[in-house]
Amino acid sequence: MHHTASVDTRFTAREVAGYQTGPGAHLPFPSIAYALYVEGDGTVEQTNDLEAVTWHCGQDGDAVIEGVSVKNWHGVAVCFAGNEPSPMQIEGLQTACRWIEQQVGRELPRLGHRDLSMTECPGKTWEQWQAAI
Numbered sequence: 541m542h543h544t545a546s547v548d549t550r551f552t553a554r555e556v557a558g559y560q561t562g563p564g565a566h567l568p569f570p571s572i573a574y575a576l577y578v579e580g581d582g583t584v585e586q587t588n589d590l591e592a593v594t595w596h597c598g599q600d601g602d603a604v605i606e607g608v609s610v611k612n613w614h615g616v617a618v619c620f621a622g623n624e625p626s627p628m629q630i631e632g633l634q635t636a637c638r639w640i641e642q643q644v645g646r647e648l649p650r651l652g653h654r655d656l657s658m659t660e661c662p663g664k665t666w667e668q669w670q671a672a673i
Contacts, residue, residue, distance in 0.1 A: 541633070541652045541673070542574060542596060542619040543662040549580030549622035549629075553587050556619070569595045576636045578620040582628030584636045590616055590643055596653070615651070616640050624663045633673040 544551055557572035559565060573596045575588045588594055596617030618636045620629045641647055650673055653661035 541650065541662045541666070541670075542617055543623060543625075544619065544621050545661065545663075546622060549626070551621050552579060553577035553585040556621075557587065574617040574619040576616075576618045576640070578618065578625070578629050578632035578636060580621045580626070580629070582626070582632035584632050584639070590640065615656075616644075616648070620662070624665050625669060630669060630672050637673055 544556060553572065556577065560569040560572055562568065571592070571594065572587045573594045575586065575590055575592065575594065577585045577587050579585065594617055596615065596619075618633060618640075620633060622629070625633060637648070637650065650670055652666045652670065653659050654666060
């Protein structure tokens with residue numbers, strides 16, 4: 541689970557992808573770093589194939605293969621627009637997680653980026669809404 545860390549929830553998946561892959565990025569990514577993105581209104585957008593290895597955990601980690609953290613190979617990244625999810629976004633996150641589990645045929649743990657590395661992502665209140673998704 542990730543967030544854009546912006547007070548503005550209007551950033552769309554396309555805008556986030558443009559930033560992450562564009563010249564203004566601190567480290568241009570090969571594609572948007574998530575498989576699914578929850579817009580400010582709770583709409584879920586698929587942004588990568590579930591099989592795609594994205595840079596959702598950055599380049600650092602306990603092991604790196606071909607410049608990508610091993611942690612990136614073991615999860616499906618979902619991001620929401622903003623700092624903390626709205627009730628509509630919580631519903632979108634629930635929908636996204638259920639859809640992913642239907643596709644892979646099993647339950648998956650709900651982990652935040654902060655559970656995998658030193659970051660505040662997906663927001664300061666993650667523990668308060670983690671069980672809701």
